[in-house]
Amino acid sequence: MKVTLETYGGLAAAVRRRPQTLDTSTLPETDAAELTRLVTTAEATPPPTGSDGLARDAMTYAITVEDNGGTTVLEQSDPTMTPAFAALLRWLKTHSAPR
Amino acid sequence: MRTRPINCIIPPYILDKLLESPDSDIRQAALDTLLTTARLRGERAVRASIAGAAATPGDGRRTVFDCDGAASLRGAALARTEDGPASSDTAVNQAFDGLGVIRDFYQEVFHRNSIDDQGMRLDGYVHFDVQFNNAFWDGQQMVFGDGDGQEFSNLAGSLDVNGHEVTHGVTENTAGLEYHNQSGALNESISDVFGSLVKQWKLKQTAEEADWQIGADVWTPGITGDALRSLKAPGQAYNNPQFGKDPQPDRMSKFIHLPDTPRGDSGGVHINSGIPNKAFYLAAVGIGGFAWEGAGRIWYDALRASTADATFQDFADTTYQKAGDLFGVGSSEQAAVLAAWAGVEVQISGVPKARAFAVSGNGAVGREDGLAALSRQLGELNAKVSGLARDIAALKGST
Numbered sequence: 001m002k003v004t005l006e007t008y009g010g011l012a013a014a015v016r017r018r019p020q021t022l023d024t025s026t027l028p029e030t031d032a033a034e035l036t037r038l039v040t041t042a043e044a045t046p047p048p049t050g051s052d053g054l055a056r057d058a059m060t061y062a063i064t065v066e067d068n069g070g071t072t073v074l075e076q077s078d079p080t081m082t083p084a085f086a087a088l089l090r091w092l093k094t095h096s097a098p099r
Numbered sequence: 100m101r102t103r104p105i106n107c108i109i110p111p112y113i114l115d116k117l118l119e120s121p122d123s124d125i126r127q128a129a130l131d132t133l134l135t136t137a138r139l140r141g142e143r144a145v146r147a148s149i150a151g152a153a154a155t156p157g158d159g160r161r162t163v164f165d166c167d168g169a170a171s172l173r174g175a176a177l178a179r180t181e182d183g184p185a186s187s188d189t190a191v192n193q194a195f196d197g198l199g200v201i202r203d204f205y206q207e208v209f210h211r212n213s214i215d216d217q218g219m220r221l222d223g224y225v226h227f228d229v230q231f232n233n234a235f236w237d238g239q240q241m242v243f244g245d246g247d248g249q250e251f252s253n254l255a256g257s258l259d260v261n262g263h264e265v266t267h268g269v270t271e272n273t274a275g276l277e278y279h280n281q282s283g284a285l286n287e288s289i290s291d292v293f294g295s296l297v298k299q300w301k302l303k304q305t306a307e308e309a310d311w312q313i314g315a316d317v318w319t320p321g322i323t324g325d326a327l328r329s330l331k332a333p334g335q336a337y338n339n340p341q342f343g344k345d346p347q348p349d350r351m352s353k354f355i356h357l358p359d360t361p362r363g364d365s366g367g368v369h370i371n372s373g374i375p376n377k378a379f380y381l382a383a384v385g386i387g388g389f390a391w392e393g394a395g396r397i398w399y400d401a402l403r404a405s406t407a408d409a410t411f412q413d414f415a416d417t418t419y420q421k422a423g424d425l426f427g428v429g430s431s432e433q434a435a436v437l438a439a440w441a442g443v444e445v446q447i448s449g450v451p452k453a454r455a456f457a458v459s460g461n462g463a464v465g466r467e468d469g470l471a472a473l474s475r476q477l478g479e480l481n482a483k484v485s486g487l488a489r490d491i492a493a494l495k496g497s498t
Contacts, residue, residue: 056238
């Protein structure tokens, strides 16, 4: 399973940010299991509803999951993201190689 | 030199009018005069009638919360209140102080009572998420990250970034500019313009002296001399291998068409804002002096008169009209606005190109003279009132 994080928007939206990709096949077994669990939970959690769309300069995150030929894209924003999405995002940010 | 009596006696109704002046120096002078007069006469009614012109410390109360690294505002801890003691946390105090300067700026320069002009609370959240390279306005409050130390340092520490976010709230409560395409780029530009003006006002810098940068103090702390954006030189704020080059256009022919999606920055709202940003800069230096007194007033009135779907053309036309309302049709200020928009390739509707005459460099001189004369008159009045007060005190003492 390949998981790619893209970040856009925010106060510095004009800055190009490189996507960060993690592949469970290259991760230690415990990390791969944890990532799989977080992805499964995030995919199963419905996105937030009732966002008033008033956030300005908010960051948006697109997490693309490629697995067995299928691709799923999860896209949520600060500060309305679900706890499940936030947990996956936090894990990806802390486990991706620094720029 | 003999003083002409007519210059020294300013009727109360004139002072009342002066209290409504958008110029803070004039208001302060008038307020001082009225207060002195009121003390002399012991009339409480006079004090009450001018209470509205004085600062209202109860309004726009500040509260700062600490997210302590959580990517959520729920559960954030109360860190500082309007009347509470300073925090041991620098970011908390920086956000608190910044919000205070911005509140005072809107009050003193534009008579605006906080974000909604009705004393709305100013709530700031610091330490949002971990290594969070952003600050945002969520419709109710300002949220600041600490930065990762490479792209940004602590964003709460930047007054113009703070002012940028608060101004998103002001825009929501006035024009409500839709946050996509040209109206969204105008929304962003308004935040940059007033964010920069807050800093200029705090530092008492003229348009010529100001750096016209956004986030210079927190953007790429390892690289000196750059900023997140430049109103003076859009497209030239930064250029480095890690973050690339500032992509902002500085004129309509360079407008960048992007999809109206989060990935496309909602049609490039943070990119095409360079065009109206440059127009404001050109208007401010064209008018000269303190930017918040000339171009700032024009832009503020135009913001309040604009509709949510305003285009660059619509907004340019409104600023031209407001410049005429504020400073007179055909005034040097209005000519500066016309020339500023022409400088970014936006022609004001209904004005022949031939009339885009050059702006005289001394457009502000007459106004400076007027203010100096008024200050002199008020000073003389104050001296007379003080003398009278002494005489009355002496009379009382002798009875």
